[in-house]
Amino acid sequence: MRTARSTLVSRVIVATDHVSIAAAARESGVEAVMTPADLGTGTDRIAFVADSLPGNPVLVNVQGDEPFISPGMIDDAVRIVLDQPAVHTGTVASRVRDAAGLGNPDVVKVAVALNGDALYFSRAPIPFARQSGSAAPIFKHVGLYAYRRSALLVLATLEPTPLERTESLEQLRALEHGIRIKAVETKYDSLGVDTPDDLEQVRRLIAAPTT
Numbered sequence: 001m002r003t004a005r006s007t008l009v010s011r012v013i014v015a016t017d018h019v020s021i022a023a024a025a026r027e028s029g030v031e032a033v034m035t036p037a038d039l040g041t042g043t044d045r046i047a048f049v050a051d052s053l054p055g056n057p058v059l060v061n062v063q064g065d066e067p068f069i070s071p072g073m074i075d076d077a078v079r080i081v082l083d084q085p086a087v088h089t090g091t092v093a094s095r096v097r098d099a100a101g102l103g104n105p106d107v108v109k110v111a112v113a114l115n116g117d118a119l120y121f122s123r124a125p126i127p128f129a130r131q132s133g134s135a136a137p138i139f140k141h142v143g144l145y146a147y148r149r150s151a152l153l154v155l156a157t158l159e160p161t162p163l164e165r166t167e168s169l170e171q172l173r174a175l176e177h178g179i180r181i182k183a184v185e186t187k188y189d190s191l192g193v194d195t196p197d198d199l200e201q202v203r204r205l206i207a208a209p210t211t
Contacts (some may be wrong), residue, residue, distance in 0.1 A: 003062050005058040008171070015045040016064075040160070041170040043145075047156030050149050053156035058082065058153060058172035061145040069144065070188035077146040082181050088151035089174060091118065092186040102138060107171060110141040110183055118181040121169050139185065145171070155179060 004012045014025040014032040017039070022032035035045045045059045053059070058081050062069055073092055080090030093110050102106045105123035113119050120126065127136050136151075161176035163169075174181055 002067075002069050002071055003060075003074060005072070006060075006074040006078070008075050008082070009060060013049060014064075016041075017045075021064075042143075043152070043170050043173075044156050045079070046147070050147075050152050053149070057149050059147050060062045061143075061147065063143045068142060069142075070186075073142065073144060073186050073188040076184055076186045076188070077144050080184055081146045081148060084182065087180070087182045088148045088177065089181045090146040091141065091171070091181055091183050092144055092188075093141050093183050094186055094189050096138040096140045101140060107141070108141040110139050112139060112183050116182050116184060118171075118175065118183045120175065121167070121171050123167055123169070139183070141171075141183070145181075151179065174188055177195050 003009060012030055014022065014030055015035050016022050016025075016032065017035050017037040019034070022034055027030040033049050035048045039045050039048060042061055042063055046059060050056070050059050058078060060074060060078060062074065076092050077090045081087055091110075093112065096102050096107070096109065102109075102125045108121055108123060109126050110117040110121050111126050121141055125138070127138070129136075148155055155174055155177075158173060158177050160170075161173050164172040171181060
């Protein structure tokens with residue numbers, strides 16, 4: 001499991017409300033915890049597990065639709081929280097370098113302040129380039145978060161927010177409630193599974209012989 005290869009991760013748990021997923025994880029030697037079926041987001045599921053892990057001050061949310069997540073990318077997110085005591089949530093972003101990614105609503109974009117704080121996440125192209133040759137880079141957000149446990153438990157108690165519902169992006173709940181998310185640019189990229197075409201591409205990559 002790629003998550004376990006992170007140099008900063010000491011324990012891997014699959015949080016799921018599906019019995020078959022939990023069984024598959026355990027058959028692979030991975031710890032699994034069943035979560036209530038009425039939890040709406042990955043953040044809520046992670047918080048449910050975190051409530052019983054008082055000895056783990058930093059927790060990482062790696063979403064199940066990121067089968068090729070890089071261990072180095074996980075380390076990048078965790079270091080944000082470990083190295084900056086004032087930061088409660090860290091995430092990563094990579095540069096969008098092609099027009100297809102910019103216009104794809106399944107590729108979430110993030111606008112980042114000069115100090116590294118995430119300003120906004122959107123499925124739309126942001127920032128909008130009013131003129132050609134814009135100086136602002138466009139960042140793709142990877143659905144990966146490192147949380148301080150205390151902040152995660154607070155976040156999970158907050159009601160879903162208007163922007164969160166509009167964009168269907170759970171990280172906007174934190175921003176709308178005034179919780180900072182620090183984003184760092186990562187040199188790694190990831191292939192998420194958001195569509196049937198993505199799934200077929202991942203299957204081909206998994207089946208391809210290694211050299």
